Amino acid sequence: QVQLIESGGGLVQVGGSLRLSCAASGGTVGNYVMGWLRQAPGKERQFVTRISWNGGSTYYADSVKGRFTISRDNAKNTVYLQMDSLKPEDTAVYYCAARPRWRGPAMGVPADYDYWGQGTQVTVSS
Secondary structure (H helix, E strand, O other): OOEEEEEOOEEEEOOOOEEEEEEEEOOOHHHEEEEEEEEOOOOOOEEEEEEOOOOOOEEEOOOOOOOEEEEEEHHHOEEEEEEOOOOHHHOEEEEEEEEEHHHOOOOOOHHHOOEEOOOEEEEEEO
8 A cells, every 4th residue: 555665774884873764655654653674684674663653652672772763754754763873783774664553553573564665775884
């Protein structure tokens, strides 16, 4: 139903910052719990963060807590991921994902999400 397109990835020095964006089409992000997940080469997809449909509730993986911030602008049909104090361990393809509101809160695993973007590469130099 909804199509998600991530942007904003790139190469950054250790300790630097990036801001990722996820633009939705064919639907409105206000109907979904939105999440960011990431996958490093040869590894399973990993939960990073999620935000409720109205932005009132957020949850972060321990590995990014205090460094990453998820936000949403439903009027712009866009979700953001601000990444600060980046570490080499953050290097991965980052995916935007959506879960319909009626399914309730996400549990923080990839199977909780129904729709996925194509991913954007984030590389943090050592």
